[in-house]
Amino acid sequence: MKKDVIKKAFQLTFPVMMGYIFVAIAFAVLMKEKGLSPLYSLLLSIFVYAGAMQFAAVELLSSGAGILSAAIMTLMVNIRHIFYGLSLIEPYKKMKKEKYYFIHSLSDETYSILCTQDKNDRPLLLLIGLFNQLYWIAGTLIGSWLSEYLFFDTTGIDFAMNALFLVIFVEQWQTVEHHFPAILGIVLSLVCLVVFGQNQMVIMSMILILASLLAYRKLKGVN
Known part of the structure; x- marks a missing residue:
């Protein structure tokens, strides 16, 4: 993969990195406060990677919610991704096996960046999703480590995701x-x-x- 593509992907995702790391730290801290293992935090960030749904999962896991309740909650929180996918059907068709990760990594912030890029530049599209998830995983690891050694007042910390949405919206407003x-x-x-x-x-x-x-x-x- 060309260095200029990697550089461009990093430049495009840098604002997301600044938000994701701190929001993911907040997520990991909440998980720890609820008595849940840091391993759960890491696995959620790798295999679920659903932003707001991960914050909702904190309560679901700590309260012992059933599978059906979790499934319904996930559907309601992430229903917007159906509409994201509808607008990206053509790029999906042109991809091979990599489309599965492309779908998995399609977060709100990733989608907002993809909307402004050439949909035929598949290496760039995939790197944007990969970088954003790596930022989230890094924040999760940092938050898990910090929660072991530092005390946090977590009042209002779950608002971090809303704040990130607002920042992304303002950025898109200014660039289009x-x-x-x-x-x-x-x-x-x-x-x-x-x-x-x-x-x-x-x-x-x-x-x-x-x-x-x-x-x-x-x-x-x-x-």
């Missing part, structure tokens, strides 16, 4: 020329929150946002 999709997403999300309530707003807002963006593309004649 057209803000209509972002404004549309905000407006429709708020409408769904009011109409459908907190529990159903994620699914409904994703459906409405996807339908609206498809209609917008058709109206503009974009293929």
Whole structure:
């Protein structure tokens, strides 16, 4: 793999690194506070790698929740990834075995970067996902180590994931020329929150946002 591709991937993911490491540290600290082994933290970051769902998993694991409850919770928290995948079907088709890791590493922040890149540059796309997961794993390891030797007041620490989402949104707002999709997403999300309530707003807002963006593309004649 060319050095310039590696360099570009690192440059693109550097802002994510600064967020992921600290958010993953928060995750590992919460796991330790709940009496869960650091090994669980590492395995979740490697094989689950689901950001917000890993924070939800802290309570699920510590409370002894059943498999069905965990499955339903995971579906609800990560339902948005269905819509991410729909917009990346064509790049998936062009990949071989590497597409399975590409799918596994598709986090919110990774998706936000991929949206601004050439979808035919598969080595770059894969490196973006790989680097971001490595940052998350590194933060998990650091958090597990720190929690063994330092005391943390974890009040409000679970808000770290929300803060990272906000940072990524601001960065994307500043780097793209057209803000209509972002404004549309905000407006429709708020409408769904009011109409459908907190529990159903994620699914409904994703459906409405996807339908609206498809209609917008058709109206503009974009293929």
